[in-house]
Amino acid sequence: MKNPDSVLAKLRTKGYKLTPQRVAVVKYLMNNKEHPTADLIYRKLRKKYPMVSFSTVYNTLEILQEIDEIKELTISQKSAHFDPKTEPHHHFFCETCGKVRDVLQNVDIPSQWIENHRLSSYQIYFYGICSECLKMKKKEVLK
Amino acid sequence: MKNPDSVLAKLRTKGYKLTPQRVAVVKYLMNNKEHPTADLIYRKLRKKYPMVSFSTVYNTLEILQEIDEIKELTISQKSAHFDPKTEPHHHFFCETCGKVRDVLQNVDIPSQWIENHRLSSYQIYFYGICSECLKMKKKEVLK
DNA sequence: GTACTTGCAAACAGTTTGCATAGGC
DNA sequence: GCCTATGCAAACTGTTTGCAAGTAC
Numbered sequence: 001m002k003n004p005d006s007v008l009a010k011l012r013t014k015g016y017k018l019t020p021q022r023v024a025v026v027k028y029l030m031n032n033k034e035h036p037t038a039d040l041i042y043r044k045l046r047k048k049y050p051m052v053s054f055s056t057v058y059n060t061l062e063i064l065q066e067i068d069e070i071k072e073l074t075i076s077q078k079s080a081h082f083d084p085k086t087e088p089h090h091h092f093f094c095e096t097c098g099k100v101r102d103v104l105q106n107v108d109i110p111s112q113w114i115e116n117h118r119l120s121s122y123q124i125y126f127y128g129i130c131s132e133c134l135k136m137k138k139k140e141v142l143k
Numbered sequence: 144m145k146n147p148d149s150v151l152a153k154l155r156t157k158g159y160k161l162t163p164q165r166v167a168v169v170k171y172l173m174n175n176k177e178h179p180t181a182d183l184i185y186r187k188l189r190k191k192y193p194m195v196s197f198s199t200v201y202n203t204l205e206i207l208q209e210i211d212e213i214k215e216l217t218i219s220q221k222s223a224h225f226d227p228k229t230e231p232h233h234h235f236f237c238e239t240c241g242k243v244r245d246v247l248q249n250v251d252i253p254s255q256w257i258e259n260h261r262l263s264s265y266q267i268y269f270y271g272i273c274s275e276c277l278k279m280k281k282k283e284v285l286k
Numbered sequence: 287g288t289a290c291t292t293g294c295a296a297a298c299a300g301t302t303t304g305c306a307t308a309g310g311c
Numbered sequence: 312g313c314c315t316a317t318g319c320a321a322a323c324t325g326t327t328t329g330c331a332a333g334t335a336c
Contacts, residue, residue, distance in 0.1 A: 017335050019291060039325075053293045058326065074220045074268070077301095079325060092260050103258055108251060109267075115246055116274035117235050123268045124252075125217070131259035160310050162316060182300075196318045201301065220326095222300060 002084060004030040007069050014067055021052050025060040035073060035081040035091070035100035075100055075125045091123070094130035101130060145227060147173040150212050157210055164195050168203040178216060178224040178234070178243035218243055218268045234266070237273035244273060 004027045011026070012018055024045050029036075036044070038057055045052045061082055064070040073081040075093045081100050083091075090103040103126060112119055129137075147170045154169070155161055167188050172179075179187070181200055188195045204225055207213040216224040218236045224243050226234075233246040246269060255262055272280075 015290095017290060019335070021292075037325090051293085055294080055327080056292060059291080072220065074217045077215065077217045077220075077223045080220045092257065094260070095263065101260070103260075105253070105258055110248070114235065114269055115248055116277075117237070117244070117246075117269065117271055118277060119269055119271040120238065121270045123270075124265065125268070126257055126260065126262055126265045128260055128262040128264070134259075134261060158315095160315060162310070164317070180300090194318085198302080198319080199317060202316075 002030050002069075007064075010067055010069065011063070016063060020049070021056045022060050022063075024049050024052060025057060026064070029064070029070060029082065029084045032084060033102065035083050037079045037081055039079065041082070073100065073123065073125075075123075090126065092126040092128070092130060094133055095127055096129050096133040099130065099132075145173050145212075150207075153210055153212065154206070159206060163192065164199045165203050165206075167192050167195060168200060169207070172207070172213060172225065172227045175227060176245065178226050180222045180224055182222065184225070216243065216266065216268075218266075233269065235269040235271070235273060237276055238270060239272050239276040242273065242275075 007026050007030060008018055008023060011022065016022070025041065028041060028045055034040075038054075038061060041061075042052065042054055042057045045057070061070065061072075064082075065072060068086060069084065071083045071086055073083055073091060075081060075091055085102065090105070090107065092101045092103050093099075094101065103124075107124060109122060109124075110119065150169050150173060151161055151166060154165065159165070168184065171184060171188055177183075181197075181204060184204075185195065185197055185200045188200070204213065204215075207225075208215060211229060212227065214226045214229055216226055216234060218224060218234055228245065233248070233250065235244045235246050236242075237244065246267075250267060252265060252267075253262065
């Protein structure tokens with residue numbers, strides 16, 4: 001679990017101002033397991049706080065990446081998904097429901113070098129049908 | 144090594160017409176190790192065959208994915224890269240030169256299921272500085 | 287008070303689409 | 312000759328940018 005307040009404190013330490021918009025984005029994102037897109041973040045925040053714009057959402061996402069509090073997932077070519085969980089783990093993209101899910105199962109990955117290239121990070125993306133959608137399908141067959 | 148002719152034959156078998164444009168895209172792509180974007184394919188082909196349009200490039204890429212002769216890589220959010228090598232392997236994105244390189248080193252990955260989700264495919268993307276760029280940097284330091 | 291941040295709208299890049307015309311088989 | 316494929320331009324989507332006005336500190 002990540003405390004939104006510690007992220008806000010980090011922002012202030014790094015010289016970023018704590019505007020209500022930024023606070024809203026941080027509070028919405030932290031501990032969010034949905035891996036939302038910028039568009040989803042914008043639409044969700046709009047409901048609660050009508051004074052949030054697209055540029056501010058993008059601006060805040062940019063900053064949160066810079067200070068290493070979120071990661072951008074390129075699991076779908078269409079739009080970027082954002083993940084507040086920064087510890088190493090993987091992701092599963094369900095081709096039926098479109099949801100992005102965490103995969104915690106361990107995969108052994110070289111940590112610093114691979115084939116003479118210096119690594120700074122890596123991502124593992126799995127694609128298929130998620131357990132939830134498989135359950136639904138089973139039910140439909142039984143009908 | 145993949146023979147462009149076998150891909151062309153497959154296209155014909157599946158009922159797709161072998162237009163000069165499609166042939167050009169297939170010949171350009173097969174055995175290409177650059178993981179080009181649609182835009183790059185378009186610009187390269189233009190030089191040789193001025194009668195190629197964007198829509199045709201995209202159309203052909205779509206078809207080649209359908210018949211499993213190329214894979215789309217979402218290694219960069221900006222634009223899709225395409226890979227004619229369909230056997231399992233991984234990719235490295237150099238943050239300095241922007242090139243996408245093959246990584247053949249083996250990584251053990253579950254093949255059919257992960258955490259109760261049914262797998263259809265997966266991708267491993269590494270990010271960092273490639274061996275070529277590291278060499279260049281070393282030379283610069285020695286100057 | 288001042289520099290940073292915001293909201294807006296316009297710009298931009300990559301991709302997709304609709305449709306009249308061309309051409310593979 | 313038929314039916315699919317092409318080229319063009321326009322539409323569309325996600326993201327970025329420029330700038331005047333607002334606001335955290």
